[in-house]
Amino acid sequence: MAFDLFPLLRPGLHAFEPERAHEMTLRSLELGLYPRSCGRDPASLHQKLFGLDFSNPVGMAAGFDKDGRVPDALFGLGFGFAEVGTVTPRPQAGNPKPRLFRLPADQAVINRMGFNNRGLAALSARLGGRRRGGGILGINIGANKDSSDKTSDYVTGVQAVQDLADYIVINISSPNTPGLRDLQAREALEELVGRVMAARSSATPLLVKIAPDLDEAGLEDVVAVAMAHGIDGMIVSNTTLSREGLSDPAAGEEGGLSGRPLFARSTRMLARTHVLTGGKLPLIGVGGVDSGAAAYRKILAGASLIQLYSALIYQGPALIGRIKNELAAALNRDGHASLAEAVGAEAKALSEQ
Numbered sequence: 441m442a443f444d445l446f447p448l449l450r451p452g453l454h455a456f457e458p459e460r461a462h463e464m465t466l467r468s469l470e471l472g473l474y475p476r477s478c479g480r481d482p483a484s485l486h487q488k489l490f491g492l493d494f495s496n497p498v499g500m501a502a503g504f505d506k507d508g509r510v511p512d513a514l515f516g517l518g519f520g521f522a523e524v525g526t527v528t529p530r531p532q533a534g535n536p537k538p539r540l541f542r543l544p545a546d547q548a549v550i551n552r553m554g555f556n557n558r559g560l561a562a563l564s565a566r567l568g569g570r571r572r573g574g575g576i577l578g579i580n581i582g583a584n585k586d587s588s589d590k591t592s593d594y595v596t597g598v599q600a601v602q603d604l605a606d607y608i609v610i611n612i613s614s615p616n617t618p619g620l621r622d623l624q625a626r627e628a629l630e631e632l633v634g635r636v637m638a639a640r641s642s643a644t645p646l647l648v649k650i651a652p653d654l655d656e657a658g659l660e661d662v663v664a665v666a667m668a669h670g671i672d673g674m675i676v677s678n679t680t681l682s683r684e685g686l687s688d689p690a691a692g693e694e695g696g697l698s699g700r701p702l703f704a705r706s707t708r709m710l711a712r713t714h715v716l717t718g719g720k721l722p723l724i725g726v727g728g729v730d731s732g733a734a735a736y737r738k739i740l741a742g743a744s745l746i747q748l749y750s751a752l753i754y755q756g757p758a759l760i761g762r763i764k765n766e767l768a769a770a771l772n773r774d775g776h777a778s779l780a781e782a783v784g785a786e787a788k789a790l791s792e793q
């Protein structure tokens with residue numbers, strides 16, 4: 441295994457304001473200054489989902505690469521898939537800075553970025569020239585803050601990215617765009633999903649990403665709409681507005697909380713979603729994954745794939761390889777020949793915790 445430099449680099453990187461450190465990380469990925477993952481992924485981690493071949497189930501969550509600048513570098517780091525975005529039809533600046541906060545005492549992050557991105561045209565121009573392959577590319581789409589018809593923004597998004605993406609995510613769960621989460625309510629979602637599915641002219645899989653703060657009835661509604669309209673999968677979950685159990689002085693910042701304190705809440709919701717769907721819809725588990733054990737728990741709760749973001753800020757990219765190795769070892773230990781066999785194996789118990 442290659443020597444992990446990140447523990448030595450982290451104090452220097454974290455001396456910078458978080459958004460600046462993030463831009464420096466993106467720049468170094470653009471310049472090719474990152475450790476390449478070498479060796480093949482263990483065969484037990486391979487899966488075919490939505491008609492796509494995932495060489496491993498570990499993905500970069502949305503929000504890290506909002507403009508699709510570095511998907512191929514992310515595959516080079518060892519991710520099996522990368523989700524770029526959220527991208528909105530028109531470019532937008534996002535909220536005033538500072539808007540991104542580290543909570544090291546809680547191994548957490550709070551952000552109120554507000555969909556800062558360069559818009560669909562810039563993303564399409566960038567990704568249009570790219571050679572496909574190397575990993576699975578998801579594109580996560582959203583609505584502009586000042587849009588009077590948010591549903592139309594998603595229709596525009598699907599039409600623009602469907603030929604560039606291996607899968608598309610309808611993000612209706614960011615807490616930082618006023619009114620966005622209201623699209624999770626049954627009637628609004630019926631209309632949104634209906635229009636978006638009608639706008640889709642290719643077979644590109646369509647997933648919905650939900651908030652961890654939905655109550656049981658709200659979750660049942662989302663699952664019912666998703667299943668009725670033939671949505672391909674769900675991502676559980678986005679960041680939370682809850683501030684339960686935090687000790688870091690930055691805990692009072694406004695925005696969405698991610699990282700370790702989100703793990704229990706998002707994993708419970710994932711397990712409930714698996715139970716409600718009867719295991720029929722592939723789920724992506726995201727929220728607080730910071731080890732192979734945490735990733736394995738998401739899989740037992742019902743995730744076919746997992747994503748992470750916040751833990752990378754604290755542990756660096758060697759975490760990706762550690763998770764893959766630990767997952768393969770856990771499957772072997774528990775006698776599962778493949779990952780698919782373990783998906784949802786403990787969903788019932790975990791949904792009641």
Ligand SMILES: Cc1cc2nc3c(=O)[nH]c(=O)nc-3n(C[C@H](O)[C@H](O)[C@H](O)COP(=O)(O)O)c2cc1C
Nearest residue numbers: 501502503526551677678698699727728748749750
């Ligand atoms: C700085 C930051 C920006 C994010 N931006 C987005 C976004 O644009 N779209 C989205 O769907 N999720 C976004 N997320 C949420 C992540 O994709 C993920 O759902 C959440 O952080 C939980 O995973 P984690 O605990 O591994 O970070 C963002 C998260 C962070 C920390």
